[in-house]
Amino acid sequence: MWRELAPIGRNAGSGGYRRYAWTAADADCREWFKAQALSRGLTYETDRNGNQWAWLGDPLAGDAVVTGSHLDSVPDGGAFDGPLGVVSSFAALDELRRRGVEFSRPLAISNFGDEEGARFGLACVGSRLAAGQLTVDKAHQLRDGDGISLPQAMEKAGYDPGTIGADPERLARIGAFVELHVEQGRALDLSGDAVGIASAIWPHGRWRYDFHGEANHAGTTRLVDRRDPMLTYAGTVLAARREAELAGAVATFGKISVEPNGVNAIPSLVRGWLDSRAADQATLDTVIAGIEQAAKERGERDGVDVRVTRESFTPVVEFEHALRDELAKILGKDGADVPVLGTGAGHDAGILSSSVPTAMLFVRNPTGVSHSPAETAGEDDCVAGVGALADVLEGLACR
Secondary structure: OOHOOOOEEEEOOOOEEOOOOOOOOHHHHHHHHHHHHOOOEEEEEEEOOOOEEEEEEOOOOEEEEEEEEEOOOOOOOOOOOOHHHHHHHHHHHHHHHHHOOOOOOEEEEOOOOOOOOOOOOOOOOOHHHHHOOOOOHHHHOOOOOOOHHHHHHHHHOOOHHHHHHOOOHHHHHHEEEEEEEOOOOOOHHHOOOOOEEEEEEEEEEEEEEEEOOOEEEEOOOOHHHOOOOHHHHHHHEEEHHHHHHHHOOOEEEEEEEOOOOOOOOOOEEEEEEEEEEEHHHHHHHHHHHHHHHHHHHHHHHOOEEEEEEEEEEEEEEOOOOOHHHHHHHHHEEEOOOOOOEOOOOOHHHHOOOOOOOEEEEOOOOOOOOOOOOOOOOOOHHOOOHHHHHHHHHHHHHOO
16 A cells, blocks of 8 residues: 555655645545545545545444544655555554454544645645534635635536535544554654554644835845845744744744745745644743734834734644543553653644544654655554554444
8 A cells, every 4th residue: 555655746856745635646645545445345435525435334323433644745745644544544444354353333434635734725624624613715715826726626626616614414423533643753762662642732823924025126225225024034033933942832934935036126025924833822822922022023123014814723632531541541451551642733633623532643753754755654663553553443443
């Protein structure tokens, strides 16, 4: 499975993946998922929001155990973020069939669309729509860098955008959702464990900063006469690092656009996107407030107008304790001490936690690198992840 999926959407120059929502690479990933489902005799379907499902048992019976993740990527992302969870889900089902277990609950494997938000700027679009956390009106307003709207992209890919929206009936049929994911950090590497259980997802969000200055000639305009938004942006980037460091949080300006974007022109507008995360809400609020204050103070000095727009936000997600404890009991049945750890990364499991009981398993990432071609996980650890997921699914769905 891994060899079949690996070439899809891979950029020869960077070695990273460009599997953006509703593109040709995304379509190839979806075809791969469908083929895996049908080859195992599973009932395949796509829901109203374009999320894919592969069912063992009656999809309408209720109290289903669902596993899976996503197949899309960030720009030049790694091979494991998302796909490891989907591949491991199919492999875990194969392992359960090898064991000859009998299922007492329906089992499903899912691929949620547009988890990374690389194309339209909003993460977890597929699961947000299903959970009612993204309205149809706001979804219709989403546009990519070329001005193509989400409905236009879906229609071009062969899906009906007229059906998108909250899907409470489907979510009501799910008794538990367990997502396996490569760890995006080094906690497991430092503890020496191959697999861990997630405790919570840090609160996190994305903010757009618009720095409005005045376009002018780079060679003839005196420094004292300039209203250069790039200076204000640069000062804000440094302020973000300072505020995050002081608070024990993280803050990143990872995307920028410039107008008119000429080498010999002072910009009229610099637009930067901030991603910030912290272990608790109070800390995150402090960091965001400090960055915005620093940006506006610097803007006053530079003659630059600063406007801040919150584009997305996800509060802290505490995974359901009963399900989390059940996973720990299943995986610790032989006396093993399974580590429980928090994460600063968002996931579909976090979005779905508002509607269904959810839990997560992490597989060790020896470098801690993620959202990069250097992202990796050892084969033995991946196999251990499949075994752990199979044990969990057996414990939940084969009672």
